[in-house]
Each structure stands twice: as C-alpha cells, then as structure tokens.
Amino acid sequence: MRFRRTLIAAMVSFTVLAGTGAAAAGAAVSDEQIAITTPPAGSKAWVHDQWLGHDMPNPAKATAAEAADFFGSLSQAQQQRLVRDYPLVVGNFDGAPLALRYQANALAMEQELSRQKDRAANSALAVTDRSAAATRVAMLQKLLVPGRQILAFDPRGRGLVAEVYGDLATAQRVSVLVPGSDMDLAHFDRSDPSLTGTAGAAQALKGAAGVAQSLHAEESRVSPGTSTAVIAWSGYVTPVGLGADAATARLAEAAAPRLESLLAGLNLTSHPVAAPTLLCHSYGSVVCGIAAPHIHSTEGVTDMVVFGSPGMDVQNAAALGDGVRVWAAARNPGDWIGNVPYLEIGGLGHGADPTSPDFGSHVIASTGANGHNGYLADGTTSLRNFADIALGRYADVVCSNNNGACVSGL
Incomplete structure (x- = not known):
C-alpha cells in the first residue's frame, strides 16, 4: 500500500511539475481523506425511537420512496417533533419534504454554530483547532442568513453541505452541480464582499455556491419565463489537493x-418537466461517471455535462449507460487539467478524455473561459451553453467546432 501511494504521489507530482510548476507540485501530496458513507449523527437514536408506536425508517437503508411515505403519514406536529429531536437525520433524509429539510438543517447549523463558537473561545485548545473553529463559525454565519435554502448539512469531518437556488418545489427545470476536489464546508461559499468586479466574481466561482448562483442567474436571463432551481451539491468527501485521492x-x-x-x-x-441536469466539474465528473449507469429517470434521459474533467472512469460514453446524454465542454487553454494523463492503469487515473473525438460526448464550446474554475464566468460561451442545456434549448447550444454536429438529431 505504501509503495502504491508513493507511486501515485510521484505520478501526480510529475504531472503538476510538467504543467504548472514546482510550487504547485509542492502541494501535490496530501492526506488521505475518509469517505462518509454512514448516516448522520442521531441516526442510531432515531432507529430505536418508538414514540410513534412502530419502527422508524432506517436512514442507512430506507429508500427515498420509503422516506417520502413515512413523512407523508405524519401530522405537522409529529414532523416538527422529529425536526427538534433529530435535525441532522431529517435534514439529510432524501425523500423528506423540502421545507422540512430546510428547517431541520437551519436548526442543525445553529447547534453546530454554538458548538464551534465555544471551541473558538476555548483557550485550552490548540491555536490551530481554535482557528479551524473560527473558520467554521464564519461559514455557518453565512449559511444561516435568512432566505438561504440548505438541502443537506453534515458537520462531520470537513463538512458536507448542499444548497438550493430557486424554488425547487415548483421549478420546471432543475440542475445539480457536482463539484470537484477541495470542496467542503469551509470552501463552499467563497464570495468575498471586499472584492468587487472581475476579482470578486472569480473568487466566488471557486466555491460551489458561486458556481450554482452563476448558472441560476444565466438561466433566468436566457429564459425569464421558466422557473428554475440549481442545487450546489457538496454532499461527498472530496480529495484535498492533487495527491493520491485525486x-x-x-x-x-x-x-x-x-x-x-x-x-x-x-x-x-x-416536479420538473425533464430529468434534472447534472453539471460535473473536475473530480465531480468521476463521481458522475460512476453514478451514470444507475441513473434512469422517469422523466427521460438525463443530461450530464462535464467540464474541467480528468476523465469519468470509463473509456467511452457508451459505458455510462443509456440513461444519460453526455456533454463535454471543450477544455480552455488555461485549464491545467489538460496536463493530467488521460489513462487508467491499475486503478490510477480516470480513463479517456471526455472531450476527445472518439469518446462519444457532445462536445460544446467554452469560448471566453479561462482556467480550471472559469467555465461559468459571466459572458463565456460555456456558461451560456450550460444554461441552454439545462433549459432544454439544444438548438441554441454552440458546438466546439461551430458546425452544429454536437446537437444533430436532438
């Protein structure tokens, strides 16, 4: 195992040295992250709670349909008791009513905020621990601003969070942003009021919240008569840096x-009119690639858009199954991901380049985009293309070669 990790680190460091310089390579090797695969805190007590006179749905096993049936059987008073007693369970239960999840997650964040404030002020803790607590306090205060709709929140580890922009309950079109490496609670909302103009916009796009806001605003501009919702889903443990996990x-x-x-x-x-569109950035495209064969929406084919992708853990689009239609944004010249080798050897690497002609993606233009995080910058062709795809306006999509081949037959 040690040899394998050393080999991975050496390969990644070489790639970074070749493409972005020795300074970046210095940050290439990072600590291995522990994936969160278990339900949130409170789940054990929830399962053993018999106050309703029957078994509660197990957060580790229950399907979204079972959860929806359970919550639908409860009175408002019963739902509110569960929110008070188990905010993390309710807030993260897929299938639970949206408004109830927003409420539960707000309560869970308030409880976590109080805990982190105590840690930040605790002189018995190490300076690094107090600083980390202060950072979490600042982010939680951002997320607790009235009007924000937090669909998921889990304070374990680096922190997981998902936020909704727009009215998800009534949206005609829904999009889900799946971010890549280095995304967590601390980096979810990178907006900085002290920065304005281009610098402020670029800083915001480093966080999942800023990217989702950019897409939602573009959708509203392109089709103001269409109700839309965008979910910034930082709901998994991402790699840190460019090390073994990446x-x-x-x-x-x-x-x-x-x-x-x-x-x-x-x-x-x-209840959108079409299956939710998935927009998968960087390592997020690996997540989407692994999930793809299991995606079969009752609302038709799911549009899956990848950008800044290191590969999708497959060799071609056909391997993703027939439940998804894969779009790939042409890599912009400033995106360092182009220096990553598109191969898979012994579990290292993520397979073929989704933008290559033989992969089978619908390759779209990204004119105006710059850098790994620049695909949703205002005024870029990629941002407009993402909005058009999410809105189902395929005829308006600009192909990478401008010949319309990427939308032929759609």
Whole structure:
C-alpha cells in the first residue's frame, strides 16, 4: 500500500511539475481523506425511537420512496417533533419534504454554530483547532442568513453541505452541480464582499455556491419565463489537493450512491418537466461517471455535462449507460487539467478524455473561459451553453467546432 501511494504521489507530482510548476507540485501530496458513507449523527437514536408506536425508517437503508411515505403519514406536529429531536437525520433524509429539510438543517447549523463558537473561545485548545473553529463559525454565519435554502448539512469531518437556488418545489427545470476536489464546508461559499468586479466574481466561482448562483442567474436571463432551481451539491468527501485521492476513484465510488439517493429524492419532491441536469466539474465528473449507469429517470434521459474533467472512469460514453446524454465542454487553454494523463492503469487515473473525438460526448464550446474554475464566468460561451442545456434549448447550444454536429438529431 505504501509503495502504491508513493507511486501515485510521484505520478501526480510529475504531472503538476510538467504543467504548472514546482510550487504547485509542492502541494501535490496530501492526506488521505475518509469517505462518509454512514448516516448522520442521531441516526442510531432515531432507529430505536418508538414514540410513534412502530419502527422508524432506517436512514442507512430506507429508500427515498420509503422516506417520502413515512413523512407523508405524519401530522405537522409529529414532523416538527422529529425536526427538534433529530435535525441532522431529517435534514439529510432524501425523500423528506423540502421545507422540512430546510428547517431541520437551519436548526442543525445553529447547534453546530454554538458548538464551534465555544471551541473558538476555548483557550485550552490548540491555536490551530481554535482557528479551524473560527473558520467554521464564519461559514455557518453565512449559511444561516435568512432566505438561504440548505438541502443537506453534515458537520462531520470537513463538512458536507448542499444548497438550493430557486424554488425547487415548483421549478420546471432543475440542475445539480457536482463539484470537484477541495470542496467542503469551509470552501463552499467563497464570495468575498471586499472584492468587487472581475476579482470578486472569480473568487466566488471557486466555491460551489458561486458556481450554482452563476448558472441560476444565466438561466433566468436566457429564459425569464421558466422557473428554475440549481442545487450546489457538496454532499461527498472530496480529495484535498492533487495527491493520491485525486488520482483514484475511491472517494468517487463512495460518493456515487449519495448522488443517486439525491436524485431519487428529487424525483419525489420536485416536479420538473425533464430529468434534472447534472453539471460535473473536475473530480465531480468521476463521481458522475460512476453514478451514470444507475441513473434512469422517469422523466427521460438525463443530461450530464462535464467540464474541467480528468476523465469519468470509463473509456467511452457508451459505458455510462443509456440513461444519460453526455456533454463535454471543450477544455480552455488555461485549464491545467489538460496536463493530467488521460489513462487508467491499475486503478490510477480516470480513463479517456471526455472531450476527445472518439469518446462519444457532445462536445460544446467554452469560448471566453479561462482556467480550471472559469467555465461559468459571466459572458463565456460555456456558461451560456450550460444554461441552454439545462433549459432544454439544444438548438441554441454552440458546438466546439461551430458546425452544429454536437446537437444533430436532438
């Protein structure tokens, strides 16, 4: 195992050295992350709670449909008791009513905020622990601003969070953003009021919240008469840096069932006119690739858009199954991901390049985009293309070669 991790680190470091310089390579090797695959805190007590006179649905095993049936059988008073007693369980239960999840997650974040404030002020803790607590306090205060709709929240580890922009319950079109490496509670919302103009916009796009906001705003601009919702889903443990975790699919394999569960819940709690569109950035495209064969929406084929992708853990689009239609944004010249080798050897690497001609994606233009995080910058062709795909306006999509081949037959 030690040899394998050393080999991975050496391969990644070489790639980074070749493409982005020695300074970046210094950060290439990072600590291995522990995937979160178990239900949130409170689940054990929930399962053994008999106050309703019958068994509660097990958060570790219950399907979204079973959860929807359970919550639908409860009175409002019963639902509110569960929110008070088990906010983390209710807030993360796919299939539970959306408004109830928003309420439960707000309560869970308030409880976590109080805990982290105590830690930040505790002089008995190490300086690094107090600083980490202060960082979490600042992010929680952001997320607790009235009007924000937190669909999922789990404070374990680096923290998981998902947020909704728009009215998910009534949206005609729904999109789910699946971010890549280095995304967690601390980095979810990177907006900085002290930065304005281009600098402020670029900083915001480093976080999942800013990317989702950008897409939602573009959709509203392109089709103001269409009600839309965008979910920023940082609901899995992502790799940190460009080390071993980023070079393997281990974390993506743990994340895929969580994404599938989210989609199953959306199928019951939202009612768009088409299947939700998935927009998968960087390592998030590996998550989407592993989940793809299990995606079969009752609302038709799911559009899956990948950008800044290191590969999808497959050799071609056909391996993703017939439940998805794969789009790939042409890689912009400033995106360092192009320096990553598109191969898979002994579990290292993520397979073929989704933008290559023989992969089988619908390759779309990204004119104006710059850098790994620049695909949703205002005014870029990629942002407009993402909005058009999410809105089902395929005829307006600009192909990478401008000849319309990527939308032929759609």
